[in-house]
Amino acid sequence: MAGRCTRRYEREAGRLGFLRIAGVDEVGRGALFGPVVAAAVILNPARRIPGLDDSKKLTAARRRLLSEKILERAVAWAVAEVLPERIDAWNIYQASRQAMERALKDLKPPADFILSDAMRLELPIPCRAVIHGDARSVSIAAASILAKVYRDRLLEDWDREFPGYGLARHKGYATREHLARLRQQGPTPLHRRSFAPVRESLAILHAAEQNPLPF
Template sequence: MKNRYTIKNVKEILSDDDLDTDLLAELSNDPRSGVKKLLEQYYKKQIKQQELIERFHQKEFLEKPFWDQGLTVAGVDEVGRGPLAGPVVTAAVILPSNNTLYEVDDSKKLSRTKRAELYKLICDQAIDISVAVGSPQLIDTENIYHATELTMGDSITHLYVRPDHILVDAMTIPVDISQTKLIKGDSKSLSIGAASIVAKVARDRLMTMYSKLYPEFGFERNDGYGTKEHLQALDSVGRTKIHRLSFSPVKKTNKIY
C-alpha cells in the first residue's frame, strides 16, 4: 500500500506543536525508518518543551501571589558592577501574568543571540520596562554597591507604572515600595531574569558604542572588564572618561587618553 505522506510531508506535519492525535497515531504505525526518526525527534522536542514550561512555572512562584490579587510586580537587576570601565546599568521589568517567556533565565547563562531574541520578546510582552545608567563618576563618588542601589532606584522611579512589589537580586533599593531580596534572583525569578536580560543587552550595546570612541580597548568584546587587551591599552594610551578612577589598576594610571 502506497504511503499517504512523503517524508517531506511528515517533516512539515511534525513541525506543528498542536498535532492531531489521530494523525500522530497514524504516523506511529508508519514502518519507514525516516518517519520513525522524525517521530523520535518530535517526541524529544515535546519532552524538552514540557520541561521548559515546568521550569518556567517554577520561576513564577514569587510573582504569582501578587498576580493572583491583580497586583503588579517589578523585577530589578543590574549588569556591570565588576568592569574597570563603563557604567553600571540596571533594569526594572513588570511582566503580565499571562506572559509566555518560557526561556527567560539569568542573562549570564544565555548566548548573545538568545539574549537578543528574548530581549525582543520581553519588550513585546512586558507591561513596563525602565533602564537606568549609573555613570563611572557616580560609582567613584558613592562606591559601586551604593551606586548600583541608587541606579536601581532610578529604574523604578522612571517606570510609568508604579509596582505594588519589587523583586530584586541581592540589593536594597532606596524606594518606598515593599521588596523581596533574593540571592541569585535572576535564576529564581522570572521578572528578575527578564530584567537581567534587558540590562545586559542595553549595557552591551552601550559598550559597543563606546568602542567606536575608544577602539584600542576592545570594549565591544570585553564590555569594560580587565582583559589582557584592555589592560595593555590602559598602559599604552591611558584611561578614558568612562574609566572608573576608584578601581585598581585604573587609579594607578596617570596617563589620560
C-alpha cells in the same frame, strides 16, 4: 545552588494581593569602564516568555531575542544608568542601588511590589531581595537581560569612539587585553578612576611622564 528560574516569587507576591510585581537587576558592577546599568520589568502573566534566565547563562543572540520579546510583552519596563563619575564619587554599591531605584521609579504603571537581585532598596514599596534572583525569578531574569543588552550596545558604540581598548569584546571588564591596553594607553574619560587597575594605569603614566626615556 540557585535553582530553576520560575514564577515562584511572583506567585507568592500575587497571593498576598500584589498585582504589579517588578523585577529589578543591574549589570556592569565589576567593569572598569562605563556606567552601571539597571533595568526594571513588570511582566504580563498572560503573555509568557519562555526561556527567561540569568543573562550570564545566555548567548548574546539569545539575549537580544528575549530582550525584543520582553519589550513587546511586558506591562512596563525601564532602564537607568549611573555614569563613571558618579560611581567614583559614591562607590559602586551605592551607584548600583541608585540605578536600580531610578529604573523602578520610571516604571509606568508603577510597581506595587519589587523582587530584587539580592539588594535591599530604599523605596516606599514592599521589596523582597532574592539571592541569585536573576537565576530564580523570571521577572529579575527579564530585568537582567534588558540591562545586559542595553549596556552591551553602549559598549559597542564606545568601542568606535575609543578604539584600541577592545571594549566591544570584553564590555569594559578587567580582561588581560583590557589591562594591557590601560597600561599602554591610559584610561579614557569613561574609565572608573576609583577602581584599582585604572588608578594603577594612571600611576604608570604619571611615572613615565616624570621620568621620560633619554633620547
